[in-house]
Amino acid sequence: MRRGHLLLALRLCVTGTGLALLVTGCPPKPPVAPVPLSKNAPPGRFTDRAAAAGIEFRHSNGATGQKRFPEITGSGCAFLDFDQDGWLDILLLDAGALPDGGPTQRNRLYRNTRDGHFEDVTEGSGLARTGYTQGAAVGDFDNDGYPDLYVTAYGGNHLFRNQAGTGKFTDVTVQAGVSDLDQGPRYSLSAAWGDYDRDGWLDLAVCRYARWSPETDKPCRNSLSARSYCSPELYEGDGLRLYRNRGNGTFVESSRSTGLAAFNRRAMGLAWLDYNRDGWQDLFVACDLQPNLLLENGGRGRFREKAVETGVAYGDMGGVLSGMGVAVADYDNDGWDDLHVTNFSHQPNSLFRNVGRGFFENQSVWSGLADPSNPLLGWGCEFLDYDRDGYKDLVVANGHMHEDVAKTVHGVTYQQPKSLYRNNRDGTFAEIRQSVGDLSTATLSRGLAVGDYDNDGGPDVLVNNQNGNAQLLRNEYQGGHWIAFLTQGKQSNRDGMHARIRVRSGKLTQQSEVRAGASFCSSSDRRVHFGLGAASAADVEIRWPSGKSYRARGLAVDRVWRWAEGTSAPQQVRAPGDRKP
Amino acid sequence: MTQQPGGGSKRRGLPRLLIASATVVGGLALGGWAVQRGMEWRRHEPALRHFNRGQELFRAGDTDAALGEWDTATQLEPAWVVPYLRLAEVLNQINERDLAVQMLVRAHQANPRAPHILCRLAEACVQVEEPAGARKYSQEAIDQEPNCPRAHAAFALARKTDLGLAAKHLQRAHDLSPKDPQILLTLARLYVHSGDVKEGQETLLQVLTITPPNAETHYLSGALLVPRARDSATFKEAEGHLREALRLEPERFDANAQLGILYLRQRQWAKALPYLQAARKQNPYSPGVIYQLATAYRQVSDPRAAGEWEALRKLQAGTRRWTDLQKQLVLRPQDLELRAEAAVVSLAVGARAAAARLSGEVLQRDPDNKKARRVLQQLQQLPAVPDSSKR
Numbered sequence: 001m002r003r004g005h006l007l008l009a010l011r012l013c014v015t016g017t018g019l020a021l022l023v024t025g026c027p028p029k030p031p032v033a034p035v036p037l038s039k040n041a042p043p044g045r046f047t048d049r050a051a052a053a054g055i056e057f058r059h060s061n062g063a064t065g066q067k068r069f070p071e072i073t074g075s076g077c078a079f080l081d082f083d084q085d086g087w088l089d090i091l092l093l094d095a096g097a098l099p100d101g102g103p104t105q106r107n108r109l110y111r112n113t114r115d116g117h118f119e120d121v122t123e124g125s126g127l128a129r130t131g132y133t134q135g136a137a138v139g140d141f142d143n144d145g146y147p148d149l150y151v152t153a154y155g156g157n158h159l160f161r162n163q164a165g166t167g168k169f170t171d172v173t174v175q176a177g178v179s180d181l182d183q184g185p186r187y188s189l190s191a192a193w194g195d196y197d198r199d200g201w202l203d204l205a206v207c208r209y210a211r212w213s214p215e216t217d218k219p220c221r222n223s224l225s226a227r228s229y230c231s232p233e234l235y236e237g238d239g240l241r242l243y244r245n246r247g248n249g250t251f252v253e254s255s256r257s258t259g260l261a262a263f264n265r266r267a268m269g270l271a272w273l274d275y276n277r278d279g280w281q282d283l284f285v286a287c288d289l290q291p292n293l294l295l296e297n298g299g300r301g302r303f304r305e306k307a308v309e310t311g312v313a314y315g316d317m318g319g320v321l322s323g324m325g326v327a328v329a330d331y332d333n334d335g336w337d338d339l340h341v342t343n344f345s346h347q348p349n350s351l352f353r354n355v356g357r358g359f360f361e362n363q364s365v366w367s368g369l370a371d372p373s374n375p376l377l378g379w380g381c382e383f384l385d386y387d388r389d390g391y392k393d394l395v396v397a398n399g400h401m402h403e404d405v406a407k408t409v410h411g412v413t414y415q416q417p418k419s420l421y422r423n424n425r426d427g428t429f430a431e432i433r434q435s436v437g438d439l440s441t442a443t444l445s446r447g448l449a450v451g452d453y454d455n456d457g458g459p460d461v462l463v464n465n466q467n468g469n470a471q472l473l474r475n476e477y478q479g480g481h482w483i484a485f486l487t488q489g490k491q492s493n494r495d496g497m498h499a500r501i502r503v504r505s506g507k508l509t510q511q512s513e514v515r516a517g518a519s520f521c522s523s524s525d526r527r528v529h530f531g532l533g534a535a536s537a538a539d540v541e542i543r544w545p546s547g548k549s550y551r552a553r554g555l556a557v558d559r560v561w562r563w564a565e566g567t568s569a570p571q572q573v574r575a576p577g578d579r580k581p
Numbered sequence: 582m583t584q585q586p587g588g589g590s591k592r593r594g595l596p597r598l599l600i601a602s603a604t605v606v607g608g609l610a611l612g613g614w615a616v617q618r619g620m621e622w623r624r625h626e627p628a629l630r631h632f633n634r635g636q637e638l639f640r641a642g643d644t645d646a647a648l649g650e651w652d653t654a655t656q657l658e659p660a661w662v663v664p665y666l667r668l669a670e671v672l673n674q675i676n677e678r679d680l681a682v683q684m685l686v687r688a689h690q691a692n693p694r695a696p697h698i699l700c701r702l703a704e705a706c707v708q709v710e711e712p713a714g715a716r717k718y719s720q721e722a723i724d725q726e727p728n729c730p731r732a733h734a735a736f737a738l739a740r741k742t743d744l745g746l747a748a749k750h751l752q753r754a755h756d757l758s759p760k761d762p763q764i765l766l767t768l769a770r771l772y773v774h775s776g777d778v779k780e781g782q783e784t785l786l787q788v789l790t791i792t793p794p795n796a797e798t799h800y801l802s803g804a805l806l807v808p809r810a811r812d813s814a815t816f817k818e819a820e821g822h823l824r825e826a827l828r829l830e831p832e833r834f835d836a837n838a839q840l841g842i843l844y845l846r847q848r849q850w851a852k853a854l855p856y857l858q859a860a861r862k863q864n865p866y867s868p869g870v871i872y873q874l875a876t877a878y879r880q881v882s883d884p885r886a887a888g889e890w891e892a893l894r895k896l897q898a899g900t901r902r903w904t905d906l907q908k909q910l911v912l913r914p915q916d917l918e919l920r921a922e923a924a925v926v927s928l929a930v931g932a933r934a935a936a937a938r939l940s941g942e943v944l945q946r947d948p949d950n951k952k953a954r955r956v957l958q959q960l961q962q963l964p965a966v967p968d969s970s971k972r
Contacts, residue, residue, distance in 0.1 A: 318868025410744040
C-alpha cells in the first residue's frame with residue numbers, strides 16, 4: 001500500500017475527534033524584558049505643572065463596564081496659540097459618554113497667561129461640547145492668521161473657525177462640508193492639515209478607524225472569562241478622508257479622486273511628510289493590525305501606495321502591527337525625514353530610518369527602541385530635542401486598554417509610564433528611566449503634544465490621560481542653546497506648513513519641516529525648534545512650499561524668530577526672559 | 582512493664598499466620614492477575630500478531646507496511662492502547678503530526694488512565710499548533726499526574742505566552758527530571774524568543790552542565806545575542822555561535838535566518854544575502870525572512886526586491902484570509918466547504934499542520950471532498966520542514 005493511500009485510510013478511520021478541536025489563531029509573541037538603563041544617559045527631568053498652572057482637567061471615557069469599543073482610544077490634546085500672542089495655549093479633549101458625549105462631556109480651552117499659569121476660557125469659546133471626542137488638528141485653513149481647529153468625535157467631526165483670536169470659535173462644519181456624516185456616524189481619530197496640492201490652502205486628512213456603532217458592538221471576553229474589549233479585527237476598517245480646501249471656506253471630499261478611498265484600513269495615526277523630497281507632501285498612516293500606508297503624492301492629485309516597497313508597511317519580522325501614533329523627524333540629521341510608529345504591547349515600536357533612495361530601514365531593534373518599548377502599549381509620540389544637543393530625542397505616551405492585563409500577560413501592566421529616549425547621536429537611543437520626574441508616573445496616556453509653553457527654549461510635553469488628570473510636563477533640563485522659527489506664508493499657506501528649515505551650527509546641520517498634526521489625535525507646537533548645544537549662532541536656510549528659498553547667516557540663538565515668506569531674513573519674536581509682549 | 586506468661590509465643594505465632602495468609606492471598610491475586618493478563622493477551626492475540634508483524638517490518642525499514650499492520654491491529658482490537666501509541670510515535674517521526682494527535686486521542690478514548698497519555702496528547706497538540714487542545718489536555722495531565730515532568734512541560738508549552746507561568750512549570754519539570762536536557766532547552770528557547778538575555782544565558786549554562794554543546798545550544802546562544810550585537814565583541818560571539826550551529830546542522834532554517842539578520846543589521850548586505858536566501862528556500866512562508874531578504878535586495882539595488890515585496894504582500898493577504906476563515910469556522914463548525922477552504926488557504930500560507938488537520942476533518946465526513954483530497958496530496962508531495970522552521 002502506498003503511503004498516501006495508507007495515510008488517507010488512517011484519516012478516514014479516525015472517529016470524529018478532529019472536529020472537536022477548535023481552530024484558533026497563532027499565539028502572540030512572548031514578552032521581551034526591557035534592557036537595563038544606559039549609565040551614560042543624562043537626566044531628562046519633566047515636572048508635572050498642570051495643577052500649579054491652573055489646569056484641572058480630568059478626562060472621562062464614560063466606561064460603564066460594557067467594554068464598548070471606542071472607550072479604548074481615549075482623547076487627544078493640542079498646543080496652539082489661538083490668540084497669537086506668542087504664548088502657547090492648550091486644548092484638552094474629553095470623550096464623555098457614548099454615543100454622543102452625554103451631559104458631562106466637556107473639552108477645555110486654556111489661555112496662557114504668560115506667567116506659568118493658564119486660564120480656563122472654555123466658557124463661550126464654542127469648543128466645550130463636541131460629542132464623544134477623540135482628536136484635534138490645528139491649522140489656519142482660511143489663511144486669516146489665526147489657527148482654526150478640526151475636532152474628531154464619534155458621530156460627527158467639527159470644524160471650528162477661530163474668530164480672530166478673540167477666544168471664540170464658530171462651528172462651520174456644515175458650510176465647509178467636512179462633517180463626514182453623509183454615510184451615518186463614523187468613528188474618526190487623528191487628523192492632520194497639509195497642503196497636498198500646493199495651492200496655498202491647507203487641506204485636511206482624517207483617519208476613520210473602524211466601522212462601529214452601538215448596535216454593532218460585539219461582546220468579548222478575556223482568558224479570565226471577564227468582559228473585555230474586543231480585538232479591532234472584529235471591526236472593519238473605515239479608511240481615510242481627504243478634504244481639498246477650495247480656498248473659499250469650503251472643502252471638497254477628494255478621497256476618491258486622489259485614490260485614498262481604496263484603502264479601508266483601521267487608520268489610527270497619520271502625518272504629512274515629503275519622504276522622497278520631491279516637493280509634494282506624502283501621507284503616512286499607521287494602521288491597526290493591518291499594513292501601514294505610505295501614500296506617495298504624485299503631484300497630479302493622485303496618491304500611490306508605497307508602504308510595502310519602501311519598507312514601512314510591516315514590522316521587521318514581516319508581520320502587521322497595531323500602529324497607533326506617528327512621529328516624524330530627521331533624527332539622524334542626514335537630511336531625510338524618518339518615521340516612528342507606536343504599536344501594541346509585545347510589538348516593539350517601529351523606527352523607520354529614511355535612507356533617501358525611496359526606502360526606509362527598520363531600525364527598531366538596532367536603535368535600542370525595541371526592547372524597552374516591547375512591554376508597553378504606545379499611543380501619542382513626538383520627537384523633541386529635550387537636551388538641546390542638536391539631535392532629536394523621543395517621547396512616547398503609554399497605557400494599556402485591558403484592566404486585568406497584568407493577570408493575563410506576563411510583564412505587562414495596565415497603567416504605564418511614559419518613555420523618554422535620548423538620542424545617542426549614533427543612530428541609537430537610550431531609554432532614560434531614572435530622574436525623569438513625572439514622566440515616570442504610570443497612567444493610561446493617549447494623546448501627547450509637544451511645545452514650549454513657557455518659551456524657555458525647552459520643549460515641554462502635554463499629555464491627555466484616559467480617565468485621569470491631564471499632565472503638563474515642564475522640561476527642567478538646563479543647558480544647551482536653541483533657536484526656533486515661526487513661519488508665516490504668503491504665497492504658500494499662511495501657517496507656512498511644510499516649509500523646510502535647515503540650520504547649520506558648527507559642524508552640525510539639522511533640518512525640519514513645519515508640521516503640526518501627528519502623534520495620536522493631537523497637535524503640537526508648529527514652531528520649529530532646534531537644539532544647538534554650545535553653538536552661539538546659526539546659519540539658516542528656508543525653503544517654502546511655493547519653491548522660494550532664503551538664507552540668513554549668524555542668527556542669534558536662544559530666541560524665536562518669525563520668518564515671513566518673501567522676506568530674506570527673519571524677525572526676532574522673543575529673546576530670553578522676555579515674558580510680557 | 583510486666584510480661585504476661587505465654588504472651589511471647591502468641592506474639593511469635595501471629596506474624597507467621599499473617600505472613601502465610603498474605604502469601605496465599607498474594608499468590609491467588611497474582612495468579613488471578615496472570616490469568617487475566619493471559620486472557621487479555623489471548624483476547625489481543627490476532628491484533629498482537631499484526632502489531633508484532635508491524636514491529637518487524639518497521640525494524641526492516643518498511644514504515645508504510647508497518648503502519649498498515651498497526652492500523653489493522655487497532656481495527657481488530659479498538660480498545661487496545663498500544664498500537665495507537667506506536668502509530669502516533671511513528672506518524673510523528675514522519676511528520677504526520679496531525680494524524681499522530683488523532684491516534685493519541687483514540688488511545689485516550691481506549692484507556693483514559695493509560696500512563697502519560699494526556700501528556701503525550703498535550704505535547705502533540707502543541708506540535709500541531711492546536712492551542713485549545715494543548716491547554717485542555719495539559720491541564721488534565723497535571724491533574725492526573727502532578728509529578729510527571731512531561732505534563733508540566735506540555736502545560737508550559739501550551740501557555741508559553743505567559744512566560745512567568747510557563748517558566749514555573751518548566752522549572753518544575755526540570756526538578757522532576759533533572760537529567761533531561763530537552764526540558765531546559767525548551768525553557769531556554771522561551772527566554773530566547775522573549776529576549777530575556779539574562780535568564781536565557783543562565784538556562785543555557787544549566788543545559789551545558791547536562792549535555793555537551795550542540796547545534797541547538799549554539800543556535801540559541803547566537804539568537805540571544807543577535808538583537809544586542811551592536812559592539813564588535815557581541816557581534817563576533819553571536820556570529821560564532823550561529824556559524825557553529827550551521828556547521829553542525831547546515832539545513833537549520835532558524836540559524837540561517839538569524840545569521841542573515843545579524844549581517845543585515847551590521848549593514849553587511851552582501852554577506853547577509855546567502856543566509857537569507859537559504860532560509861527563504863528552507864521555509865518559503867516566513868514573513869520575517871521575506872521582509873529581511875527584500876530589505877537586503879533593496880539595499881544592494883537588486884531588482885529581486887520587488888518580487889519579495891510582492892510575495893510578502895500575498896503571504897499577508899493569505900494570512901488575513903486564513904484568520905477570517907478561522908473566525909468563521911468558530912461560528913460555523915459544521916460547514917465542511919468552509920473547512921475545506923480553510924485547509925486550502927492554510928496550506929497556501931505554510932500552516933501545514935492546520936492544513937492537514939482541516940483536510941482530515943473534512944474527509945472524515947466527506948471522503949470525496951476534492952479540495953481536501955487535493956490539500957492532502959499536495960502535503961504529501963512537499964518536502965519535510967524541520968521543527969525549527971516555525972515562523
